[in-house]
Amino acid sequence: MHLTRFELNPARRATRHLLASPHRLHGAVMKAFPAAHREPTEDGRVLWRLDQTPNQTLLYIVSPHRPDLTHLVEETGWPATSTWDTRPYGPLLDQLAAGQEWAFRLTANPTRSVRRTSDVDTKRYGHLTVTQQTDWLLGRVERLGFSIPPAVENEPDVTVRGRDRRRFARQGTTVTLTLATYEGRLRVADPGVFRRTLTHGVGSAKGYGCGLLTLARVRPT
Structure with a gap:
């Protein structure tokens, strides 16, 4: 990699x-x-x-x-x-271990799937509010191999730093993406699962700039 x-x-x-x-x-x-x-x-x-x-x-x-x-x-x-x-x-992926804490940045496409009737395929809708977008990420961290430790007042140490809705043409149709950029601190829970998160991405719309989670050393407070 x-x-x-x-x-x-x-x-x-x-x-x-x-x-x-x-x-x-x-x-x-x-x-x-x-x-x-x-x-x-x-x-x-x-x-x-x-x-x-x-x-x-x-x-x-x-x-x-x-x-x-x-x-x-x-x-x-x-x-x-x-x-x-x-x-x-590889050197970064190889050094990951349970309990490590890293600062992270992620731009994702937080969505929910809705089926209006039983005979209609599900459709994805973007989460629009900061609360919805934060809850979307927090609800997935366990399966992604990490946790979000608490920060001030015991709240999870994650912030939505940027929000955007992008509309663009693709093969004669208009695509709308809801984007949220997260920054915060994470704690590695399962190194193997977390390595896959870093190399395979988070959420949908990976072809359009979503899903790449990057790490940095935690700055001393």
Whole structure:
């Protein structure tokens, strides 16, 4: 597995065009791999996340195979000064142990499935409120191999830092995604299950920038 970080240049027209549609960005990410390397494997699948601040636009990719982002550098980066950074993900995955605490960041598509009548297929609807989105994650952490320890006033140490609804065209239809970006602190409960969470993703819409959970050292308080 590999972890890749690439900074986009938001001043370029091609970058703005790409960022306007998760469908286009998905296509650009998948072009970083030959066709044989785009499908999920037992080790993991291609996951990506876009982190945007007023000062930086960063693309993170986790993948079973090493990507080649030459096309993105030429069209949306700084070709004369910088490329991308890819590092082995295995050393981090191998060091995970029960009881460890990590700071984390996750952009996900929190949804619920609703069946209006017995003869109609279920349909996914996005959770819209902060409470609904937080409860969605907390209700899944056990099966994802970790827990959220308490913070101030014994509340779970997780915050919804960003919320968005994205609408974009895909094959003649309009897709609507509800996005929530979570930040907080987690405690590893089952290292094997947690490794799979990190390499296979969380929730739905993984092809559109959702599901990639990344870790950082917990800062001393």
